[in-house]
Amino acid sequence: MRYISTRGQAAPRDFEAVLLAGLAEDGGLFVPAEWPVLTPADWRAMRGLSYPALAARILTLFGAGDMPIGRICEEAYAGFGHPAVVPLVQLDQRSFALELFHGPTLAFKDMAMQVLGRMFDHVLEKRGERVTIVGATSGDTGSAAIEACRDRAAVDIVILHPEGRTSDVQRRQMTTVLAPNVKNIAVQGDFDSCQDLVKAMFNDAPFRTEMHLSAVNSINWARIAAQIPYYVSAALTFGAPDREVAFSVPTGNFGNVLAAWAARRMGLPISHLIIGSNRNDILARFLASNDMSAQPVEPSLSPSMDIQVSSNFERLLFELLGRDGAATAETMTRFRAEGRMPIPDAAWREATKLFSGFTLDDAGTLTEIRHLWTSTGYLADPHTAVGTAAARALAPADPAIPVIVAATAHPAKFPDAVERATGIRPPLPARLGDLYDREERFSVLPNDLGAIEAVVRA
Numbered sequence: 001m002r003y004i005s006t007r008g009q010a011a012p013r014d015f016e017a018v019l020l021a022g023l024a025e026d027g028g029l030f031v032p033a034e035w036p037v038l039t040p041a042d043w044r045a046m047r048g049l050s051y052p053a054l055a056a057r058i059l060t061l062f063g064a065g066d067m068p069i070g071r072i073c074e075e076a077y078a079g080f081g082h083p084a085v086v087p088l089v090q091l092d093q094r095s096f097a098l099e100l101f102h103g104p105t106l107a108f109k110d111m112a113m114q115v116l117g118r119m120f121d122h123v124l125e126k127r128g129e130r131v132t133i134v135g136a137t138s139g140d141t142g143s144a145a146i147e148a149c150r151d152r153a154a155v156d157i158v159i160l161h162p163e164g165r166t167s168d169v170q171r172r173q174m175t176t177v178l179a180p181n182v183k184n185i186a187v188q189g190d191f192d193s194c195q196d197l198v199k200a201m202f203n204d205a206p207f208r209t210e211m212h213l214s215a216v217n218s219i220n221w222a223r224i225a226a227q228i229p230y231y232v233s234a235a236l237t238f239g240a241p242d243r244e245v246a247f248s249v250p251t252g253n254f255g256n257v258l259a260a261w262a263a264r265r266m267g268l269p270i271s272h273l274i275i276g277s278n279r280n281d282i283l284a285r286f287l288a289s290n291d292m293s294a295q296p297v298e299p300s301l302s303p304s305m306d307i308q309v310s311s312n313f314e315r316l317l318f319e320l321l322g323r324d325g326a327a328t329a330e331t332m333t334r335f336r337a338e339g340r341m342p343i344p345d346a347a348w349r350e351a352t353k354l355f356s357g358f359t360l361d362d363a364g365t366l367t368e369i370r371h372l373w374t375s376t377g378y379l380a381d382p383h384t385a386v387g388t389a390a391a392r393a394l395a396p397a398d399p400a401i402p403v404i405v406a407a408t409a410h411p412a413k414f415p416d417a418v419e420r421a422t423g424i425r426p427p428l429p430a431r432l433g434d435l436y437d438r439e440e441r442f443s444v445l446p447n448d449l450g451a452i453e454a455v456v457r458a
Contacts, residue, residue, distance in 0.1 A: 006328050
């Protein structure tokens with residue numbers, strides 16, 4: 001399996017090189033040069049596999065088979081808090097929650113991060129190299145990345161989060177990890193500012209080379225690849241490839257729903273992909289009226305979705321533009337310069353054949369959390385609630401198609417919102433019971449590339 005850049009100017013490379021590189025040198029994102037496509041018989045052969053075995057099978061298709069991928073996946077999911085790893089919970093007659101939050105940091109990011117940390121260990125040890133991982137987080141990626149990379153011999157990790165714009169639990173899960181290879185920075189800005197700083201560090205060629213930069217957030221293709229298996233697992237449970245399914249995904253940076261799109265591109269019968277947005281609704285506006293224009297980020301009860309520049313959308317854009325790297329690069333450059341992405345109507349119409357968008361404000365989110373609790377006894381975090389409301393509003397017309405909602409975080413990560421909605425303050429699992437008593441360690445820095453690079457270098 002070879003990988004190319006969405007902007008067409010980076011040399012092709014294999015899975016291991018893409019893992020270490022993160023962002024392509026031309027500023028683009030890596031994608032498979034050719035997508036693996038499976039037959040119905042191939043999908044049926046995966047039925048009955050354990051989740052680690054299924055994940056290993058999918059990752060092998062993307063070039064990870066040169067690693068001991070079976071062992072990596074077994075170890076990655078051994079510590080999850082549910083024996084099924086990704087259990088399904090029925091919410092009503094046709095909608096189901098796919099619980100992705102049973103990992104060590106209680107969010108779906110663990111599903112890929114626990115694999116990536118072990119991949120880095122294997123590749124770096126084999127090569128005798130060391131890397132510095134830099135990442136931006138709107139809340140959950142940072143803690144999952146830190147948990148996956150803490151105390152690893154060949155990795156230093158620096159995570160940027162927007163000051164005051166994560167939940168207390170999200171922040172403390174990052175800042176109370178006092179491992180010597182971990183550094184946390186609170187940036188005086190929003191998530192998009194953090195993301196821009198990370199991309200600027202990668203685009204600073206001398207700094208990138210000096211620090212041996214790598215990435216574990218969803219600009220890294222390996223993250224997307226490791227998220228595809230749980231969509232496969234859910235679809236197989238409902239009878240794929242002999243039955244269609246739909247997914248509703250609360251979406252910020254577009255990586256999670258892109259993994260679902262990738263599963264469909266591989267031949268999985270996914271009829272609809274529903275994108276749930278909060279008040280930061282750039283993706284919903286795009287799908288409704290081809291309005292991909294960035295607006296100021298507004299804090300919400302679902303902070304992991306407080307994003308206006310969805311990095312992974314570039315991968316879909318590349319496909320919508322016929323895999324034209326030059327056109328993709330021009331479109332992204334204009335978006336950065338003008339704040340609006342000029343997408344041809346034909347490409348937009350193609351996107352709307354599969355994707356639909358839904359927006360839910362904070363009041364609606366609280367109402368949905370309350371509705372789920374009173375009608376089903378299910379306690380959902382604010383992000384998952386956006387997904388369940390979207391699933392109910394935009395379910396496919398065919399009632400035989402189940403709608404599977406990506407339940408992306410444990411409700412205890414957002415106890416204030418859940419308590420406001422239901423009167424119940426969800427407790428943290430026992431392994432995190434002392435989180436509020438742990439020492440925090442982080443730096444507060446301005447939104448300034450020089451200041452950030454100095455701390456990373458130090």
